[in-house]
Amino acid sequence: MDTPTRVVFLFDIDGTILLAGPLAEESYRDAFFAVLGKPYSIRTVDCAGRTDPWIVREVLLRHGHVREADTAEIREAIFAHFLAGMRKRLQQGMRARLIDGVAESLGWLERQPMVSLGLLTGNLESGARIKLEAARVYTDFLAGAYGSDHHDRNMLGPLALARFEQFHACQIHPRQFWIVGDSVHDILCARAAGFRVLAVASGNTPRDVLAQEAPDILEDGLSISVFERILAHCSVAGTSIAGGWE
Numbered sequence: 001m002d003t004p005t006r007v008v009f010l011f012d013i014d015g016t017i018l019l020a021g022p023l024a025e026e027s028y029r030d031a032f033f034a035v036l037g038k039p040y041s042i043r044t045v046d047c048a049g050r051t052d053p054w055i056v057r058e059v060l061l062r063h064g065h066v067r068e069a070d071t072a073e074i075r076e077a078i079f080a081h082f083l084a085g086m087r088k089r090l091q092q093g094m095r096a097r098l099i100d101g102v103a104e105s106l107g108w109l110e111r112q113p114m115v116s117l118g119l120l121t122g123n124l125e126s127g128a129r130i131k132l133e134a135a136r137v138y139t140d141f142l143a144g145a146y147g148s149d150h151h152d153r154n155m156l157g158p159l160a161l162a163r164f165e166q167f168h169a170c171q172i173h174p175r176q177f178w179i180v181g182d183s184v185h186d187i188l189c190a191r192a193a194g195f196r197v198l199a200v201a202s203g204n205t206p207r208d209v210l211a212q213e214a215p216d217i218l219e220d221g222l223s224i225s226v227f228e229r230i231l232a233h234c235s236v237a238g239t240s241i242a243g244g245w246e
């Protein structure tokens, strides 16, 4: 029973690992223009913690495109233009900004035994890859769940769990998973799946708003020391993974 407990960290991308800024915003603006003839901004909706399918549908509804909002072909056309726009901007040298502390934390985590790294993000899977490349993040995320899997973020936790169980060819208890994210929806998504959650106030959501949702840990940003604390606790907790954090 002394087998070390595996810990899986599932990272959100926007506001947690990086800030995509114009790379994403300009690409969406051009995509809406290409498909609907209007340069809509995704800033007209609150994107924090939302999936790309949710964001696009809300932007369409916000501007009166009720029929288009529920037309799969329209949404797919917008995504195709969006991804092409991001690829083009990346090739032209546009970059995403890596958030302080992320590179060191990911580098350190990659060297830890019994730690697995993954993604749980509202981004389309292809969009996630482009943004990470734009921030020069080359971490080996083993598996993940994406906005392209489901428009409702709360559905993504069980998907990620199943993919990690398949990857490692063993059962993994939900309490061995940590979501790392910057929005209220990351916290709610973790709760929906029975995961733990490390919330970081490095995105658009203020620290006090995150605190109201009572994440297991709340930090201003990522650092090696916070992950050291988590792993030290997990090794002490050993098999009592169903217990509380503190």
Ligand SMILES: [Mg+2]
Pocket (backbone or CB within 6 Å): 012, 013, 014, 015, 016, 048, 049, 181, 182, 183, 203
């Ligand atoms: Mg985020």
